[in-house]
Amino acid sequence: MSEWTRRGFLKSGLTASAAAVAALGAGEKAWAAQEHSQQTRAEQKVDSVIATEDGVPRAAAISIADLLDHGARIRSGQKVLILAYLDGLYGGDNLVDRDAIHWIQRAAEARGARTEVLWVDCPAKVHQWQFPAEVRAAMERNDLVINHSFDLVVEEILAFRQYVEQERKIPMVRNFATTAPSLSTAWAQTPQELVSEIRYQAALRIEAGAKWELSDPNGTHLEGIVMPARNPQKRYPVRREEGSYLPWPEWVCPPIALGQTSGTFIFDRTLSWWSRYIGISPWFEQPVKLTIKDNRILKIEGGAEADAIKRFLAVLKDKLGDGVNDFDTLHFGVHPQAHVAEHQCPSLLYRRLIEHSHSSNLHVHVGSPKATPSYPYWPHITGDIRHATFKIGETLMHDAGRLTVLDDPAVRAVAARYPGRPGLEPEPYQG
Secondary structure (H helix, E strand, O other), X not given: OOHHHHHHHHOOOOEEEEEOHHHOOHHHHHHHHHHHHHHHHHHHOOOOOOOXXXXXXXXXXXXXXXXXXXXXXXXXXXXXXXXXXXHHHOOOXXXXXXXXXXXXXXXXXXXXXXEEEEEEOXXXXXXXXXXXXXXXXXXXXXOEEEEOOOOOOOOOEHHHHHHHHHHOOOOEEEEOOOOHHHHOOHHHHOOHHHHHHHHHHHHHOOOOOOEEEEEOOOOOEEEEEEOOOOOOOOOOOOOHHHOOXXXXXXXXXXXXXXXXXXXXXXXXXXXXXXXXXXXXXXXXXXXXXXXXXXXXXXXXXXXXXXXXXHHHHHHHHHHHOHHHHEXXXXXXXXXXXXXXXXXXXXXXXXXXXXHHOEOOOEEEEOOOOOOEOOEOEOOOOEEEEOOOEEEEOOEEEEEOOEEHHHHOHHHHHHHHOOOOOOOOOOOOOOO
8 A cells, every 4th residue: 555545544634635546556556456356256256265464355345346336336437535534533423444445445446436535524513513615625526425424414414415415416325334344244245236126115115195003012003194205206116326315235215204193102212313412322221202193292201311302302492493393204224134243333323323224123203393594404313113013004014023025026036136145134143
C-alpha cells in the first residue's frame, strides 16, 4: 500500500483523498487487480488458502463485490464518493474502520471507478443535526455516494433527504456493513438481489383498502385499514433502483400507511438513532405499552423507558405540534440473516440497527409529526416486535414472527441462483 494512502487515513478533520485508476503506479494497479481476482476466486469457491497480511478475507470480498455490483451498480469511469465519519474510528457512534474503507475503495477502482474518500469530523448535536456544506460540495463533484455514516441519514435529516431524492437525485448507497468484521458476516454475504426480491414480493401483498390485524404473544393487538401509499406518484411495490436511496444490505419494506387503527401495542426495543437522544438503551429493561384509538396514542405506560419516551415526545411537541401523538405507520424488515454476534460488532447501537432489518422484526412509528422549516428533522422513533402474526385482508404476512414471503417461488428462485451463499434460513454459528 502506498504511503500516501496510509497518511490519508490518518489525517484528522475533513480530508479528501481522490485517486483514479489511471493515476495508480504499477504496484497499486497490481494490488487492485489482485484484489479483484481474489473476489472472483472467493465467489467461485476456489480452495487456495494462501494469503498475505494485506489480503481481503474471502467472506469480505464476496460482500464487497455484492455491495458494488448489486448495491451500487458501479460503472467504469464513474466518480464515486466514499464517505466516513472520523469519530467512528475512535469509539464514536459512526462505527467504521480503515480496512473496510480501503477495501471498498480498492475494489471500486479495480472496476474502473474514480474514487474520492472523505473523512468528516462533525460531532452530532441534539436538535442541531447537520448536512455539512463540505459534504454537499463533495457530492456535487461525484456521480455516486457510498455513505458509511450513522449520523448523516435521509430518514431523519430533511436537508439531506431533499438533496439526495429531489435536488440532485444522486444515487446514495447507505452501507450498513462499515467494518471489516461486519463485512465478513452472513448478513453482509447474503445476496442483495435475494433480499431485494423479498422486499418487492412482500410489498406486492400490501393492498390499500384492506383490513389488517396484528397480534403478538406479548399482548399486542391492533386492527385497522391499509391506506394508499402516502406519495400519490408511488405504489407500495417499488424497486429500489427506481429511486436514489439504496441501502445495502437491504433492510425494510416500504412503510404502510394506517387508517382507523385502534388497540394496544407493546414493545421492548427501538431504533438506536433516536434512543441516544431519548436517553435509553435500544433494548429495554421493561416493555412499553401504547394504547391507540383512531390513530392516536392515548397513553404510554411502562417503566423508565416509557417515562423517557413521554418526556422526549413532550419536547418534540413543543417543536412540531400534536402530530407527536399520531400513530399511522407500520412496516417490517426483510433480511433473513440480519443478526450479528457481539464479537462481530461490539457496538450495541449498530447491532440494534442491523436487527431492525431482520425479516422477523416488525415495527411501528411512535408519533408521526412532519418536519418544519424551524425543525427540519423527521422523528423516526420506532417500537419493534419480533414474534408478530400480521394479516392484510386474507393474506398472512407474518406467522408468529416468520415473514411468509420467504417461501414465495419467486424468492426461492433467486436464492437458488446463489448456492453456497447465506440465504433464507438462519446460518449456524461456525466460530
